[in-house]
Amino acid sequence: MSTPIFSQAVAAHFDQLCSLLFENLLSGEDLSANLAAEDTLFLRLNNNRVRQNTDVSQCVLSLRYQAGGRTIDQALTLSNQRAQDHAAVLAALARCRSEAAVLPPDPFQVPIHNHGSSREEFVGQLLAPQALLQAIVGPAAGCDMVGFYAGGTVIRANRNSRGQSHWFASDNFFFDYSLYDGPKAVKGVYSAAIWSPADWAANLARSKEALTLLQRPVQNIRPGAYRTYLAPAAFSDLVGMMGWGALSGAAWKQGRSPFKKLAEKEQRLSSLLSIDENFGMGLAPRFNELGEVAPERLPLISEGALANLLVSSRSAKEYGLAANGASGAESPRALDVAPGTLAAPDVLATLGTGLYLSNLHYLNWSDPVSARVTGMTRYACFWVEGGEIVGPINNLRWDESLYDALGPKLLALGQRAEISPETGTYSHRNPGGTRAPGALIEGFNFTL
Numbered sequence: 001m002s003t004p005i006f007s008q009a010v011a012a013h014f015d016q017l018c019s020l021l022f023e024n025l026l027s028g029e030d031l032s033a034n035l036a037a038e039d040t041l042f043l044r045l046n047n048n049r050v051r052q053n054t055d056v057s058q059c060v061l062s063l064r065y066q067a068g069g070r071t072i073d074q075a076l077t078l079s080n081q082r083a084q085d086h087a088a089v090l091a092a093l094a095r096c097r098s099e100a101a102v103l104p105p106d107p108f109q110v111p112i113h114n115h116g117s118s119r120e121e122f123v124g125q126l127l128a129p130q131a132l133l134q135a136i137v138g139p140a141a142g143c144d145m146v147g148f149y150a151g152g153t154v155i156r157a158n159r160n161s162r163g164q165s166h167w168f169a170s171d172n173f174f175f176d177y178s179l180y181d182g183p184k185a186v187k188g189v190y191s192a193a194i195w196s197p198a199d200w201a202a203n204l205a206r207s208k209e210a211l212t213l214l215q216r217p218v219q220n221i222r223p224g225a226y227r228t229y230l231a232p233a234a235f236s237d238l239v240g241m242m243g244w245g246a247l248s249g250a251a252w253k254q255g256r257s258p259f260k261k262l263a264e265k266e267q268r269l270s271s272l273l274s275i276d277e278n279f280g281m282g283l284a285p286r287f288n289e290l291g292e293v294a295p296e297r298l299p300l301i302s303e304g305a306l307a308n309l310l311v312s313s314r315s316a317k318e319y320g321l322a323a324n325g326a327s328g329a330e331s332p333r334a335l336d337v338a339p340g341t342l343a344a345p346d347v348l349a350t351l352g353t354g355l356y357l358s359n360l361h362y363l364n365w366s367d368p369v370s371a372r373v374t375g376m377t378r379y380a381c382f383w384v385e386g387g388e389i390v391g392p393i394n395n396l397r398w399d400e401s402l403y404d405a406l407g408p409k410l411l412a413l414g415q416r417a418e419i420s421p422e423t424g425t426y427s428h429r430n431p432g433g434t435r436a437p438g439a440l441i442e443g444f445n446f447t448l
Contacts, residue, residue: 294325340413
């Protein structure tokens with residue numbers, strides 16, 4: 001996989017297509033172009049053996065055309081063949097013109113402007129395909145391991161007819177895997193920009209240890225409220241629910257935000273909790289689909305109080321808010337939860353008696369008005385007594401308000417935060433992720 005060559009070729013082709021499009025614009029027309037590209041090696045394993053091995057190189061061009069107060073969006077997959085793509089983008093431009101002719105003006109249109117230029121490249125050290133398999137399966141010899149590796153270059157770029165130009169390229173990988181012992185399983189994720197045999201070995205060792213603990217007698221836990229420790233992956237999923245409208249400026253103004261009471265200062269969360277949108281982690285580009293550049297670090301929750309909602313330019317125009325570079329979806333792209341003081345070796349002793357949850361699953365709002373979330377426990381989840389793991393539990397359904405779980409019930413946050421990468425690969429590999437510590441919560445509610 002020749003990552004620099006791929007990036008250079010994509011950049012040159014994108015620039016050529018944009019120049020062609022901009023040269024063919026008529027008076028009164030503006031155009032913005034977004035590129036989503038990747039060069040990815042996908043590897044699927046079952047029983048610690050390869051079941052699928054695929055390379056994917058793709059480029060998708062999205063156009064936003066504006067004329068006469070009207071906006072049209074078009075998208076097409078590029079062939080990376082010069083003549084073919086030149087014809088395709090000019091045809092897309094013609095479709096934009098014909099569609100704009102029959103649409104009414106958009107009262108909340110955000111005009112295309114020049115928001116400046118930026119260039120960020122995060123160069124990694126990924127293993128060559130011929131070395132990758134042994135690097136993964138060698139340390140896992142003798143394990144029943146199922147996994148999904150995706151690694152390579154992810155590119156996002158934006159240019160517009162006003163002179164704006166942004167480029168983001170990142171070399172990274174994730175290996176999302178499970179270790180099985182019959183019907184029991186432990187889930188792990190190893191993600192980085194540089195493959196480290198030592199880090200992979202340590203990650204795998206933690207999963208093996210958890211799998212051994214699953215062999216202890218299963219504990220039948222009745223529904224109720226229990227002192228609960230959420231490991232970083234589980235806590236990442238819980239705070240990730242904030243991205244489902246809770247931090248959206250538009251959702252607040254429309255009266256459908258789960259954090260409406262937080263935004264209107266009727267509620268606050270624990271003073272232990274501070275959360276930022278942190279693009280300094282290099283997980284996602286700072287620019288959005290309009291090419292607007294967000295602050296490198298934007299406080300969202302500051303010591304329990306709402307510091308900022310995510311506000312797109314369209315929402316700002318419609319509701320009279322101040323835009324802050326958010327995407328149209330107004331969801332966090334690089335959520336960063338500040339760690340606390342609970343050291344990893346002290347977790348079980350501090351928990352005392354209660355539940356240790358490694359993973360959560362099937363999360364959804366059960367009552368958005370009260371910021372209440374429901375979900376299931378999953379994989380390596382244990383009953384703990386006197387600071388010692390007694391045994392695994394059967395899966396439980398839980399139902400808890402974020403105002404409570406992240407408010408007065410939040411007892412401590414872990415000293416060490418871990419990155420949970422975005423592992424979505426529908427249509428393309430997505431940048432982004434969440435960095436979060438573990439969390440100790442009093443009286444977490446389990447209903448079934």
